[in-house]
Amino acid sequence: MPNVTFYxxxxxxxxxxxxxxxxxxxxxxxxxxNREIFNRVADKCYIPATRMFNKLIxxxxxxxxxxxxxxxxxxxxxxFRPDVINEFQNIFxxxxxxxxxxxxxxxxxxxxxxxxxxFQIKKHRExxxxxxxxxxxxFRNTEAMYSDDIAKKAxxxxxxxxxxxxxxxxxxxxxxNFIYN
Numbered sequence: 041m042p043n044v045t046f047y048x049x050x051x052x053x054x055x056x057x058x059x060x061x062x063x064x065x066x067x068x069x070x071x072x073x074n075r076e077i078f079n080r081v082a083d084k085c086y087i088p089a090t091r092m093f094n095k096l097i098x099x100x101x102x103x104x105x106x107x108x109x110x111x112x113x114x115x116x117x118x119x120f121r122p123d124v125i126n127e128f129q130n131i132f133x134x135x136x137x138x139x140x141x142x143x144x145x146x147x148x149x150x151x152x153x154x155x156x157x158x159f160q161i162k163k164h165r166e167x168x169x170x171x172x173x174x175x176x177x178x179f180r181n182t183e184a185m186y187s188d189d190i191a192k193k194a195x196x197x198x199x200x201x202x203x204x205x206x207x208x209x210x211x212x213x214x215x216x217n218f219i220y221n
Contacts, residue, residue: 043104044104045104045105045106045138046103046104046105046106047105047106047107047108047140047203048105048106048107048108049107049108049180050086050107050108050109050110050113050128051109051110051112051113051146052074052077052078052081052110052112052113052116052117053112053146054069054074054112054115054116055069055070055073055074055077056068056069056070057069057070058070071119074116074120075116075119075120078116078117078120078121079120079121082117082120082121082123082124086121086124086127086128087123087124087127090124090127090128090130090131091127093105093131093137094130094131094134097131097134097136098134101136103136104136104137104138105131105136105137105138106137106138106139106140106178107128107132107137107138107139107140108139108140108142108180108203109128109139109142109167109168110142110143110144110145110146111144111145111146111160111163111164111167112144112145112146114167114171125171128171129171129172132172132174138176138178139168139172139174139176140176140178140179140180140203141161141164141165141168141176141178141179141180141199142161142164142179142180142181142182143157143160143161143164143181143182144160144161144163144164144167145160146182147160147182148182148185150181150182150185150190150193157193158193158197161179161197176199177198177199177200177201178199178200178201178202178203179194179197179199179201179202179203180202180203181194181202181203183205184203184204184205185205186202186204186205186210190202191204201219
């Protein structure tokens, strides 16, 4: 039987206040809206899913999962629901879960500014080390965006692999079911 690893992206964007740019606003983040949405998602998805995964791993020890977390997810989890962080730490502690590195803000910084891109990746590494005491060896760019240049940069930053979108137009005759170098 082939090995299959399920991969999940965990991201919560920061919702902004609905103020016009010329109004006097010192904090653009709508913390109440973020709290409301985060709590709803935590209760309907994060908590039930992580508990289900924990049970499944105990029942099927061969089950493997991978998670990619954005920094904005952890900022909100820390502020609103630290219990969600504990649930993800619990399934990570099973040894059946891998964590991928990505950009901290789940951004498209690669397309705009290379210094910002590297800064966000380093900030993300520090966050994963803080919450899981782990250093990922596989990189996942925002939305699995890929190019050979992105792969070279990931390799230069010490990653052993990169998750890429399996888009037919790009893959052409190649299968998305293989590892490529």
